[in-house]
Amino acid sequence: MIVGTVVGRLWATRKDVKLNGLTFLVVKPHSYGQDRQEKYFVAADNTGAGIGDTVLVTKGSSARTSISNQQAPIDAVIVGIVDSLDICKETPNE
Amino acid sequence: MIVGTVVGRLWATRKDVKLNGLTFLVVKPHSYGQDRQEKYFVAADNTGAGIGDTVLVTKGSSARTSISNQQAPIDAVIVGIVDSLDICKETPNE
Amino acid sequence: MIVGTVVGRLWATRKDVKLNGLTFLVVKPHSYGQDRQEKYFVAADNTGAGIGDTVLVTKGSSARTSISNQQAPIDAVIVGIVDSLDICKETPNE
Amino acid sequence: MIVGTVVGRLWATRKDVKLNGLTFLVVKPHSYGQDRQEKYFVAADNTGAGIGDTVLVTKGSSARTSISNQQAPIDAVIVGIVDSLDICKETPNE
Amino acid sequence: MIVGTVVGRLWATRKDVKLNGLTFLVVKPHSYGQDRQEKYFVAADNTGAGIGDTVLVTKGSSARTSISNQQAPIDAVIVGIVDSLDICKETPNE
Numbered sequence: 393m394i395v396g397t398v399v400g401r402l403w404a405t406r407k408d409v410k411l412n413g414l415t416f417l418v419v420k421p422h423s424y425g426q427d428r429q430e431k432y433f434v435a436a437d438n439t440g441a442g443i444g445d446t447v448l449v450t451k452g453s454s455a456r457t458s459i460s461n462q463q464a465p466i467d468a469v470i471v472g473i474v475d476s477l478d479i480c481k482e483t484p485n486e
Numbered sequence: 487m488i489v490g491t492v493v494g495r496l497w498a499t500r501k502d503v504k505l506n507g508l509t510f511l512v513v514k515p516h517s518y519g520q521d522r523q524e525k526y527f528v529a530a531d532n533t534g535a536g537i538g539d540t541v542l543v544t545k546g547s548s549a550r551t552s553i554s555n556q557q558a559p560i561d562a563v564i565v566g567i568v569d570s571l572d573i574c575k576e577t578p579n580e
Numbered sequence: 581m582i583v584g585t586v587v588g589r590l591w592a593t594r595k596d597v598k599l600n601g602l603t604f605l606v607v608k609p610h611s612y613g614q615d616r617q618e619k620y621f622v623a624a625d626n627t628g629a630g631i632g633d634t635v636l637v638t639k640g641s642s643a644r645t646s647i648s649n650q651q652a653p654i655d656a657v658i659v660g661i662v663d664s665l666d667i668c669k670e671t672p673n674e
Numbered sequence: 675m676i677v678g679t680v681v682g683r684l685w686a687t688r689k690d691v692k693l694n695g696l697t698f699l700v701v702k703p704h705s706y707g708q709d710r711q712e713k714y715f716v717a718a719d720n721t722g723a724g725i726g727d728t729v730l731v732t733k734g735s736s737a738r739t740s741i742s743n744q745q746a747p748i749d750a751v752i753v754g755i756v757d758s759l760d761i762c763k764e765t766p767n768e
Numbered sequence: 769m770i771v772g773t774v775v776g777r778l779w780a781t782r783k784d785v786k787l788n789g790l791t792f793l794v795v796k797p798h799s800y801g802q803d804r805q806e807k808y809f810v811a812a813d814n815t816g817a818g819i820g821d822t823v824l825v826t827k828g829s830s831a832r833t834s835i836s837n838q839q840a841p842i843d844a845v846i847v848g849i850v851d852s853l854d855i856c857k858e859t860p861n862e
Contacts, residue, residue, distance in 0.1 A: 400573035407566030458747035465552035472689030479682035494667035501660030528581040559646035588855035595848030653834035675810040740841035754783030761776035
């Protein structure tokens with residue numbers, strides 16, 4: 393799964409009817425202090441997340457198991473709002 | 487899901503018969519102001535999108551749930567035409 | 581889906597028996613004029629494609645829906661031979 | 675599969691109920707001496723791994739087959755704790 | 769599918785029981801003469817491959833269709849040992 397920050401929202405009136413009722417949020421993946429830009433992406437929301445929230449996102453076909461209509465064509469879904477993320481900084485490189 | 491702009495169209499006469507009737511559009515993924523080139527790709531269209539439209543695309547095996555023949559060998563489908571996309575610019579880096 | 585050019589062929593005598601009878605071609609993905617090298621990969625062929633042909637390729641588990649033995653362990657398949665590909669050059673950056 | 679080191683842990687109180695009872699660990703992929711930074715990611719744990727352990731991780735929809743609730747929306751799971759990893763250094767480039 | 773060279777082996781005593789009996793090999797993807805480093809990864813072996821062998825690897829959920837326990841949590845499997853790989857060098861860029 394990926395940790396990211398909700399940075400936006402998307403509206404689409406004309407869409408697959410199986411997507412009706414879903415909220416689509418734009419997620420900026422965490423960089424964990426690394427020197428690289430991660431690609432923004434859009435996820436359906438299953439948690440009531442809002443702008444600025446740190447969220448846990450599941451990608452791929454597993455995303456469909458999180459929403460009520462498991463035939464909805466989604467490939468990313470917010471499955472949790474992150475309370476805390478503890479990273480050990482002293483990990484040696486290998 | 488990915489947001490992109492429809493920039494082209496592909497024709498293929500000789501193809502898997504399960505693809506008959508589908509429209510194939512070339513999509514350029516949004517860069518969200520980031521300094522990187524995203525790879526173009528081809529998506530089946532389920533929305534009647536045209537050149538220049540901003541679209542929402544689902545990738546992977548979930549793409550198949552959006553079209554009538556769910557055995558069609560596709561891995562990307564346009565599932566919506568984007569009305570608006572609001573991005574919050576003040577998100578701090580982490 | 582991905583557009584690419586067939587640039588080679590692979591032979592493997594010792595292989596999973598469910599792959600028997602399939603042709604394996606090496607595909608070089610199109611760069612669409614972008615300044616990046618895409619990774620070559622191997623796809624099963626369902627169209628009779630040959631060296632130099634421009635092809636449409638489906639990746640992931642959806643590739644299996646294109647061949648007769650849907651339990652064959654493949655993750656990429658050529659699903660069409662491209663007649664033409666029209667790209668609109670004037671798309672503004674966003 | 676990917677080999678990585680467990681470098682952190684994630685807590686989320688508000689989450690998909692199908693994730694209840696799972697432990698979420700942050701994994702830093704091995705670089706095998708290569709000059710590139712791999713993206714950290716979050717995996718559910720099925721092995722009792724802890725900070726500093728070298729682990730084997732399965733990604734994608736196959737991750738779901740490792741846990742008791744195969745409808746849980748996860749896309750990465752720690753499936754083993756690595757005892758040893760022998761890499762042959764003399765492999766020629768091709 | 770991906771072509772690579774077997775460069776190592778991984779041992780894990782503590783692992784998902786559905787992985788018992790499988791061999792895990794480290795694969796270095798071919799670069800086809802391109803100037804980029806590909807990420808090493810771990811694949812289950814279904815062919816009796818050894819260090820130095822050139823192999824064909826299937827990734828994603830399709831990997832599971834190659835082994836006897838199709839519920840084993842794997843996302844990459846060696847499906848063939850490559851006899852030869854012919855690449856046409858004269859392909860023009862596009």
